[in-house]
Amino acid sequence: MTQHTEQRRELWILGVTPGNGREELLASYLEAGGYVCRIEQYENLETGRPLGIVLDISPFSDDGWGVLLKIKGSPSTRDIPVLPVFLSENGRIGGVFPVAGFFITPIDVQYIQNRLAVYGLTEEAETWDLQSMVVSRSGEELLSKAIEVLGFEVTKGYTGKEALAIASIHPVYMVFCSQMLTDMSAFELQERFRLYPYSSNTPFFVLLKGEMKTGEKLAMSREIAHLVSKKHLSCGEFLKFLRQRE
Numbered sequence: 239m240t241q242h243t244e245q246r247r248e249l250w251i252l253g254v255t256p257g258n259g260r261e262e263l264l265a266s267y268l269e270a271g272g273y274v275c276r277i278e279q280y281e282n283l284e285t286g287r288p289l290g291i292v293l294d295i296s297p298f299s300d301d302g303w304g305v306l307l308k309i310k311g312s313p314s315t316r317d318i319p320v321l322p323v324f325l326s327e328n329g330r331i332g333g334v335f336p337v338a339g340f341f342i343t344p345i346d347v348q349y350i351q352n353r354l355a356v357y358g359l360t361e362e363a364e365t366w367d368l369q370s371m372v373v374s375r376s377g378e379e380l381l382s383k384a385i386e387v388l389g390f391e392v393t394k395g396y397t398g399k400e401a402l403a404i405a406s407i408h409p410v411y412m413v414f415c416s417q418m419l420t421d422m423s424a425f426e427l428q429e430r431f432r433l434y435p436y437s438s439n440t441p442f443f444v445l446l447k448g449e450m451k452t453g454e455k456l457a458m459s460r461e462i463a464h465l466v467s468k469k470h471l472s473c474g475e476f477l478k479f480l481r482q483r484e
Contacts, residue, residue: 250278250286253294253302260329264292267331271477280305283315290319295335297459298327303450310340310446317353321479322425324466332466334479335425338412338441342448347384354388359412359441363389369408373401373415373427374445381414381445398422402430405437412441418454423461 249268254261254277261277268275278286291309295302302322310316320340324333338357341350354360362368370390372378375397382392393410395401398419404410413431415424424444431437447454 248286248288249273249275249290249292250283250288251275251292251294252278252280252305253299254325255300260294260298260325260327263329264323264325264331267473267476268292268480270473271480273480280308283309283318284312288318290321292321292323294325295322295459295462296324296326296332297456297463298325299459301455303455303458306340307342307446307448307450311342311448316342316349324462326470331471331476332469333425333462334471334476335428335462336479337424337428337444340444340446341414343378343381343416343445344448345378345381345384345445347380350381350384351388357441360388362411367391368411369393371395371401371404371410371413373398373413373419373424375416375420378414378416378445385414396420398427398430401427405431405440406434409436410440412443414443414445416445417447418458418461423458423465425462426465429465 251261251264256277265275293302293306295306306320306322309318309320322335323331326332339353368390369392370385371393372382373395377394377396382394385392390411393404395404398421401415415427417424419427428442431440431442
């Protein structure tokens with residue numbers, strides 16, 4: 239993979255064990271899109287500060303979910319964009335999950351409000367009557383109140399199917415969803431949202447538990463494996479999820 243001294247322009251590949259070659263196809267796709275990239279380790283993030291991170295969260299990853307929790311749980315790294323991908327055992331790209339962002343629960347109210355402002359998602363709430371949706375078994379009352387303070391009306395779905403039904407009646411401005419629901423994962427719900435014109439571009443944020451047991455991580459990876467099935471993305475299909483560079 240290409241080595242480069244301009245850290246700010248690099249994309250880092252995390253969750254892949256160095257030396258096993260699983261990153262080679264992914265790296266070739268990124269480089270075809272104009273990116274400088276390399277395989278790295280979480281421990282180097284605070285000093286490296288990459289442009290963004292492409293993270294393997296498949297069952298074959300090097301603790302991809304654990305790495306994601308570390309990134310989003312640390313104030314020094316949580317603002318770095320992360321693009322989760324599913325890499326097969328031989329490095330084929332089975333799926334890409336372009337969520338708008340990740341937040342750790344229990345939530346940091348001020349941080350979420352600040353990030354939504356940075357994303358430019360709070361400006362319209364001052365002018366229009368907009369709805370946001372919180373999809374969670376618990377209802378996430380603290381999060382709901384934090385969003386309401388910003389001027390949004392909050393609707394709640396307690397399962398993925400309920401969220402889809404609500405959105406089909408009244409499209410929402412943005413969605414916050416727990417990573418694992420009783421009937422599907424957040425990534426599956428996002429995939430279904432993207433099938434419909436009224437929700438295909440809805441900003442979709444994923445809520446992560448602050449701590450996960452090994453069994454929970456494995457369960458989420460297997461859920462993702464079930465979702466992508468045997469799909470293999472071409473370079474062109476993959477690069478649709480990234481802004482290509484000259």
